[in-house]
Amino acid sequence: MSNPKKKVTILVPAYNEQEALPLFYEVVAKLADEHSERYCWELLFINDGSTDGTLDVLNSLVAKDKRVRYIDLSRNFGKETAMLAGFDYATGDCVVIIDADLQEPPSAIPEMLKKWEQGYCDVYGRRRRRNQKFLKKTMSRIYQRLLSGMSQGPEPPQDAGDFRLLDRKCVDALKSLRETQRYTKGMYALVGFSKAPVDIDISRRVAGTTKWNMRKLLHLAADGIMSHSVVPLRLASYMGVIVSIIAFIYLLVVLVKAIFWGEDVAGYPTIVSLILFLGGFILLALGIIGEYLGRIFLETKQRPPYFVNTVTPVNEES
Ligand code: UDP
Numbered sequence: 248m249s250n251p252k253k254k255v256t257i258l259v260p261a262y263n264e265q266e267a268l269p270l271f272y273e274v275v276a277k278l279a280d281e282h283s284e285r286y287c288w289e290l291l292f293i294n295d296g297s298t299d300g301t302l303d304v305l306n307s308l309v310a311k312d313k314r315v316r317y318i319d320l321s322r323n324f325g326k327e328t329a330m331l332a333g334f335d336y337a338t339g340d341c342v343v344i345i346d347a348d349l350q351e352p353p354s355a356i357p358e359m360l361k362k363w364e365q366g367y368c369d370v371y372g373r374r375r376r377r378n379q380k381f382l383k384k385t386m387s388r389i390y391q392r393l394l395s396g397m398s399q400g401p402e403p404p405q406d407a408g409d410f411r412l413l414d415r416k417c418v419d420a421l422k423s424l425r426e427t428q429r430y431t432k433g434m435y436a437l438v439g440f441s442k443a444p445v446d447i448d449i450s451r452r453v454a455g456t457t458k459w460n461m462r463k464l465l466h467l468a469a470d471g472i473m474s475h476s477v478v479p480l481r482l483a484s485y486m487g488v489i490v491s492i493i494a495f496i497y498l499l500v501v502l503v504k505a506i507f508w509g510e511d512v513a514g515y516p517t518i519v520s521l522i523l524f525l526g527g528f529i530l531l532a533l534g535i536i537g538e539y540l541g542r543i544f545l546e547t548k549q550r551p552p553y554f555v556n557t558v559t560p561v562n563e564e565s
């Protein structure tokens with residue numbers, strides 16, 4: 248007899264989370280126990296090339312709880328790719344993505360499930376209050392505005408992160424987007440399906456430290472813009488047109504002055520500043536083209552986005 252209960256996969260990317268994982272497991276296992284009447288659960292951890300004891304912790308969790316599975320990636324691929332691996336191996340009728348550090352409240356999951364039962368396919372956690380540093384918060388606000396102004400596809404909702412419940416349909420759609428430079432927050436909007444928010448509070452990490460540094464964040468930000476928008480390329484053409492028009496007007500002014508008033512044309516300073524301005528601008532435009540070209544280069548290789556070391560088997564009766 249097939250299992251009449253719906254299956255919920257909790258997808259947890261984990262990179263060096265040995266301190267946080269036991270605490271995380273306690274909370275989520277308790278939640279799963281409380282809702283075991285209606286749903287069966289799969290706790291799918293993605294070990295993203297951790298260098299600490301994360302894998303040992305996962306092994307001990309697998310040994311004591313049938314619901315726990317993990318994918319051990321061959322090295323650190325970053326959270327975006329780890330999530331893709333999770334989508335590939337998740338077996339649930341819906342998937343809840345959540346960080347291992349308990350910054351996002353698992354207590355919101357029942358409400359998400361309720362919305363899912365009402366027919367929503369993408370129930371996202373909307374952040375009410377963020378305990379973030381001022382600089383990080385401001386920068387992420389500015390970035391979100393910039394991105395939603397530039398992106399070609401539909402706009403991702405403001406203040407939403409990766410903490411969300413996705414219906415199987417969404418997961419399959421996200422799985423089909425195989426690009427290696429991923430910006431999943433843009434993809435949720437891109438694939439569509441009905442969306443509903445659930446308000447959440449983001450708290451501090453329970454243990455361990457954040458895996459993001461400025462370099463990684465800037466990289467993700469660039470991926471977000473360049474993989475969802477060609478506006479920077481267009482910007483270069485716009486600037487080119489504007490500069491040409493100004494140059495043409497200036498040329499006319501100089502010519503008219505020289506012909507009718509016989510004025511000396513001031514040479515050196517004008518030329519130097521023009522050359523510097525145009526040179527700088529051309530380099531900038533080249534750089535933008537290069538960024539896109541580099542991305543095309545990487546994508547055309549069609550390399551698999553990640554490699555797997557081991558996967559624990561699916562537990563049918565869990
Ligand atoms: N993470 C990952 N691979 C990475 C970096 C982070 O799987 O290369 C995971 C990490 O273990 C955590 C989640 O992604 O579960 C969010 O990371 P973190 O809490 O460091 O980010 P923050 O909350 O500070 O933005």
Ligand code: MG
Binds near residue numbers: 346348350452457
């Ligand atoms: Mg975190």
